[in-house]
Amino acid sequence: xxxxxxxxxxxxxxxxxKKHKHHHTMVxxxxxxxxxxxxxxxEIAANLEWIDAFFFSSPSRIVRCxxxxxxxxxxxxxxxxxxxxxxLSFLLVFLFSLFTATLLWYSKTLSxxxxxxxxxxxxxxxxxxxxxxxxxxGTGIDTIIVAGISVAIFGSIISLYTGFMQVDxxxxxxxxTLGGNRKDxxxxxxxxxxxxxxxxxxxVNIGLSLVGVIIxxxxxxxxxxxxxxxxxxxVFMMNMVISSIILLCLIAMGLYLFIQFVEHGYKKxxxxx
Amino acid sequence: MRPLxxxxxxxxxxxxxxxxxxxxxxxxxxVYPGEFVTVVGPSGCGKSTxxxxxxxxxxxxxxxxxxxxxxxxxxxxxxxxxxxxxxxGYMLQKDHLFEWRTVYQNxxxxxxxxxxxxxxxxxxxxxxxxxxxxxxxxxxRPCELSxxxxxxxxxxxxxxxxxxxxxxxxxxxxxxxxxxxxxxxDICNIIKSRKKTALLITHDLSEAISLADRVIVLSKRPATVxxxxxxxxxxxxNSVLSARNAPEFKDYFNILWEAMSDEK
Numbered sequence: 415x416x417x418x419x420x421x422x423x424x425x426x427x428x429x430x431x432k433k434h435k436h437h438h439t440m441v442x443x444x445x446x447x448x449x450x451x452x453x454x455x456x457e458i459a460a461n462l463e464w465i466d467a468f469f470f471s472s473p474s475r476i477v478r479c480x481x482x483x484x485x486x487x488x489x490x491x492x493x494x495x496x497x498x499x500x501x502l503s504f505l506l507v508f509l510f511s512l513f514t515a516t517l518l519w520y521s522k523t524l525s526x527x528x529x530x531x532x533x534x535x536x537x538x539x540x541x542x543x544x545x546x547x548x549x550x551x552g553t554g555i556d557t558i559i560v561a562g563i564s565v566a567i568f569g570s571i572i573s574l575y576t577g578f579m580q581v582d583x584x585x586x587x588x589x590x591t592l593g594g595n596r597k598d599x600x601x602x603x604x605x606x607x608x609x610x611x612x613x614x615x616x617x618v619n620i621g622l623s624l625v626g627v628i629i630x631x632x633x634x635x636x637x638x639x640x641x642x643x644x645x646x647x648x649v650f651m652m653n654m655v656i657s658s659i660i661l662l663c664l665i666a667m668g669l670y671l672f673i674q675f676v677e678h679g680y681k682k683x684x685x686x687x
Numbered sequence: 688m689r690p691l692x693x694x695x696x697x698x699x700x701x702x703x704x705x706x707x708x709x710x711x712x713x714x715x716x717x718v719y720p721g722e723f724v725t726v727v728g729p730s731g732c733g734k735s736t737x738x739x740x741x742x743x744x745x746x747x748x749x750x751x752x753x754x755x756x757x758x759x760x761x762x763x764x765x766x767x768x769x770x771x772x773x774x775x776g777y778m779l780q781k782d783h784l785f786e787w788r789t790v791y792q793n794x795x796x797x798x799x800x801x802x803x804x805x806x807x808x809x810x811x812x813x814x815x816x817x818x819x820x821x822x823x824x825x826x827x828r829p830c831e832l833s834x835x836x837x838x839x840x841x842x843x844x845x846x847x848x849x850x851x852x853x854x855x856x857x858x859x860x861x862x863x864x865x866x867x868x869x870x871x872x873d874i875c876n877i878i879k880s881r882k883k884t885a886l887l888i889t890h891d892l893s894e895a896i897s898l899a900d901r902v903i904v905l906s907k908r909p910a911t912v913x914x915x916x917x918x919x920x921x922x923x924x925n926s927v928l929s930a931r932n933a934p935e936f937k938d939y940f941n942i943l944w945e946a947m948s949d950e951k
Contacts, residue, residue: 584779590744591777592848594800602800606787684787 471656479653480661483642489661496627496638497665499555503562503623504669507570508616510563515574519604520596525575536568540626544633553634561630566622570615577611578604613677620669628662639665689755690717691773691852691884692741697750698909699736709909710736713750716903716912718852718886720755723879725887725895727943728905728913734888737910738854741886742777754852776850776883778858782841784829790840791816791825797848808847815843819877834862835870842874846881853878855887859894871898872927879925892947896920896939897930904946914946 423431453473459465460472467475483489518525544561551557581604589599631640639658646654699711710733718724728734739745741752754772784793794812798804816822819839821832829837838858845853858874859867875898878885889895895902896918904914920933930936 582783584781585783585785587744588779588783589800591742591779592797592800592844598800602796603785606785609787 468650469652471653475653476657476660479651480657483654483657487642492638492642492658493661493665495635496624496631496640496662497669499558499562499627499630499638500620500624500665500669503559503566503627504616504620506559506563507566507619507623511567511570511574511615511619512612514571515578516600518571518575519578519600532568532571536572540565541629544629547630548634553636557634558627558630558638561633562623562626565626565629566619569622570619573615573618574608574612577608577615581607609680613673613680616676617670617673620673621666624662624666624669688719691720691722691755692718692886693751693753694741695751695753697737697740697747697752699733699740699745699748700909701736711740711747712909712911714905714911715750716915718884720851720884721882723875723885723887723898723900724903725889725899725901726903726905727889727892727895727947728910729907729947730890732905732908733910734905735856737905738777738856738886738888742775742854743772773851774848776845776848776853778841778845778853778855780857780860782829782837782858782861784832784837784840784844786829789826789828790821790832793829793840794825794843794847797844801848803848811849812843812847815846819843819873833866835866835873838862838870839873839877842877846877846883851884853883853885855885857888857890859889867894868927872925875927876925892940892943893931893936896936896943897927902939902943904943913949916942 456470457473460467460470460475471479480489518528540561543564544557547557547560547564551560585603585607586599589602592598594602627638628640628643631638632644635641639662642658643655643662646652646658694715694717697711697714698709701708701710714737726734726737736745740747743752784790785796788796791812794816795804795809798808798812813822813825816825819842821836821840821843824832824836829840832840841858855874859871862870871894875885887895887898897920899918902916902918903912904916905911906913916939918935918939920930920935920939922929922933
């Protein structure tokens with residue numbers, strides 16, 4: 415069998431690698447092209463007044479607005495607050511859902527009792543709860559973090575619990591045959607076997623926590639990107655609104671890449687594909 | 688000689704809302720120290736249930752599972768049952784090596800679970816890996832091993848706890864035919880060389896005869912012992928091929944075939 419460590423690379427193999435690289439370069443170029451085309455078209459449309467720049471803004475206006483906010487409106491503080499609230503919500507979602515899913519896995523009876531409640535709460539539109547959080551907790555950071563948690567928590571519990579239950583029953587039997595108990599089954603099989611599910615769950619949760627935090631900031635904040643979006647829309651500063659939305663996109667991407675980095679680190683350490 | 692394991696009138700049924708399924712009915716037999724016993728029977732007759740009961744994963748509804756130490760008069764009655772029985776190893780159908788562990792870490796799993804992961808025990812596991820040709824693969828992941836090597840690694844994981852009795856639940860059934868012949872012979876020789884007692888469940892009559900000192904035939908569900916057949920083969924060496932080429936092999940096969948045909 416030929417492998418990639420072989421010194422000799424055949425003509426066909428070289429051709430395959432060339433085609434493979436060409437395909438990837440083409441995908442990257444088209445991605446970039448679409449982005450540049452979109453920005454150019456937007457800029458031209460705003461400058462030639464095909465669209466009203468007051469409502470739709472334009473890339474150059476957004477850049478100017480962002481630089482302006484950076485120096486005059488403590489943009490970094492607003493971004494920092496949103497990131498901090500998101501990370502706190504995410505961490506609490508992670509810990510609480512892991513704890514609850516573990517409890518449900520340990521006790522079949524408890525899971526049978528609790529499951530319908532979690533399913534109903536997961537189906538509930540969480541933005542409907544935000545006014546209640548304001549009444550109960552006031553307009554501080556607590557409300558925003560609870561809003562962030564509420565969006566992700568129930569789905570996270572369900573997906574983690576489902577993941578735990580999907581672990582091969584024979585692997586659990588193996589632990590019993592080695593003289594172990596349910597605790598050993600959890601720590602030696604269920605938890606390590608569910609780490610890929612845990613990581614993909616984290617990727618979803620980081621985004622959902624950000625959604626929840628922005629909902630919370632819309633209603634109960636004096637700082638944060640959610641606050642800037644609401645403030646900007648109230649005073650018709652669409653440049654500010656769109657700048658904040660773009661920054662939110664960048665934050666969401668950054669947080670996702672952070673979890674992906676953790677996932678790559680885990681896969682590299684364990685040698686899993 | 689006193690048996691290492693003795694089953695007396697063991698019965699077991701599975702219960703569901705839709706009804707009761709009798710798996711075992713008044714099953715009795717003994718296994719002696721150093722013996723390699725194979726158990727054959729029709730599919731679904733309760734062979735795996737039998738091993739689960741012997742190991743203690745399931746409790747018999749009727750009858751007793753006795754180990755030599757339990758019948759000993761000097762054994763105090765207040766010692767918990769699991770402490771009184773000899774150490775038992777259990778091999779399942781699949782190797783169930785964990786991908787997130789290396790071969791060596793997989794072999795240590797039983798010791799970790801039993802809180803016996805001492806330097807001496809680790810050295811013993813390394814010696815097992817050395818003896819059975821897996822030492823240079825100890826830092827590899829299971830996916831990098833062949834099917835036969837995986838089964839050997841699973842056996843080392845079981846042997847690491849130094850069991851007196853090995854329960855083997857069709858451990859070769861997931862392998863292709865050629866690998867199966869090699870691995871079953873290898874594993875049987877390892878078990879015999881370490882003077883362990885083994886009880887192997889299989890549905891392959893040739894495998895049952897070529898590996899065993901004695902074959903137990905179970906009836907269809909609810910399983911009872913239909914026949915016990917000691918096996919004495921004139922072999923040139925310890926290989927499976929030699930066992931299958933023994934002149935007596937065909938006669939034993941025909942006896943088992945007839946016994947099993949009645950159960951269809």
